[in-house]
Amino acid sequence: MPEWKEIATEAEFTARDRKLVEVSAELQIGLFKVNGEYFAVDAWCSHGRASLVHGEVEDHEVLCPLHGARFDLRTGRHLCLPAVRPVRRYDVKVENGTILALV
Numbered sequence: 007m008p009e010w011k012e013i014a015t016e017a018e019f020t021a022r023d024r025k026l027v028e029v030s031a032e033l034q035i036g037l038f039k040v041n042g043e044y045f046a047v048d049a050w051c052s053h054g055r056a057s058l059v060h061g062e063v064e065d066h067e068v069l070c071p072l073h074g075a076r077f078d079l080r081t082g083r084h085l086c087l088p089a090v091r092p093v094r095r096y097d098v099k100v101e102n103g104t105i106l107a108l109v
């Protein structure tokens with residue numbers, strides 16, 4: 007059953023726009039800040055073992071640094087080849103400066 011977990015603080019995002027979060031040995035998520043909003047998706051591309059946390063972000067799209075697949079950070083949806091599957095997205099909320107994800 008998913009539960010809300012603290013994954014970052016807003017203060018961490020004063021000097022950056024993303025963070026790799028190790029939720030567990032099996033689950034790493036990428037937390038991104040775009041236009042003042044936070045979005046969380048699987049840290050790893052659905053096409054191969056590349057970290058989306060190192061990808062360029064434009065609007066709400068992240069570009070996989072390895073082969074160039076793009077994903078919508080709002081939905082996790084894959085937007086172009088070579089990815090043929092979405093990445094999982096996670097609900098995010100902010101409470102008193104703490105960022106939580108439903109994982």
Ligand code: FES
Binds near residue numbers: 052054055070073
């Ligand atoms: Fe991301 Fe290939 S590993 S597009």
